[in-house]
Amino acid sequence: MKDGNIINYPLLSYKTVAQFSNNITFSYYYYKLMLICKALFEWENLPNNMESRWIENYLFRDGQCVFFKDNNLGFMVAGVALNGSVNCYDDPTTVTPVATNYIYEGKSPLMCGDDCYIIRNNDLRLPQFAVVRYYAYKLCNIDRAIDVNIEAQKTPTLVKCTDKQRLSLKQAINQRRDNEPVMYVDESLDMDAITTLDLKPPMVFKDLQVQKHMVLNEFFTDIGVNNANMDKRERMVANEVEANNEQVKASEDVLLRNREEACKQINRIFGLNISVRRRELDKIPEYEDIIKEENM
Secondary structure, eight states: OBTTBOOOOOOOOHHHHHHHHHHHHHHHHHHHHHHHHHTSEEEESOSTTOOHHHHHHHHHHTSEEEEEEETTTEEEEEEEEEOSOBOTTSOBSEEEEEBTTBOOOSSSSEEBTTTEEEEESSTTOOOSHHHHHHHHHHHHHHHHHHHHHHHHTTOOEEEEOOHHHHHHHHHHHHHHHTTOSSOOOOTTOOGGGOEEEEOOOOOOHHHHHHHHHHHHHHHHHHTTOOOGGGSOGGGSOHHHHHHHHHHHHHHHHHHHHHHHHHHHHHHHHHOOOOEEEEOOGGGOHHHHHHHHHHTO
16 A cells, blocks of 8 residues: 555466466575585685685586685685696696686686696586586476466366356355355356366376476485485385495595595695595585475
8 A cells, every 4th residue: 555545566467477486496496406516515624714615616606616826815716717728638737717806916827736726526527507407497397287286176167157157156156165055046047058167187296296206316316415315215126226326426426536636636736634525414404404395
């Protein structure tokens, strides 16, 4: 209400509401899965008050970052600007650090392996956001299908009638909602002229929940997280459990091995004692939230 007058807001179309729901559902899963990915690894003994999340932010977004020592700010991690020079294995030999509100003013370019080291997210230096976007899209589609299926349960019947008949039928439906034992209609109502169609929308949202569970399992396997606590293992034979564990271990090794190699080389170049390890899953709130949702 404004100045004593009621403000008439424009009604949103079903298409607009559907698009809005699509966007917020995708965003929900994208950020939830993103936070899990960024929290998987814990870096220890980092110098200069450096935080693990600074490294993991770069690896998630860019697939790589460079560790170096700035003449004024000390040890840093930053984005990588490749200078075009590579060795016989196609690995960069010189880079320039780039970051928000930061201009590198030291020796340029930095020699990889001597002045700095490129931390890789994986062997191909691919970012993790593409994986998260892929699974967020799949989970969004399933969730929205569940919403549509539930919504379809509200209007299971179509009625073909005249405007006058529609008024009488609405009154009868209101009587039913009020729990009246008998519904009264006008004597002029021609029941034979009314046609109904029972749409009988199938209730498939339980099956879709199972499908969503399977997609989440695929995501956790891809990022090297054992999903044993999401499945009832008695439903799986020993060979299936072993095969799944091997896939999880392979995915974990791809990510962890590159980070451990980075620690080894950085310690060699700068005389530090940096290490990295997998963070305990129960210390990642977003992971715990998804597990609780799936087990409800």
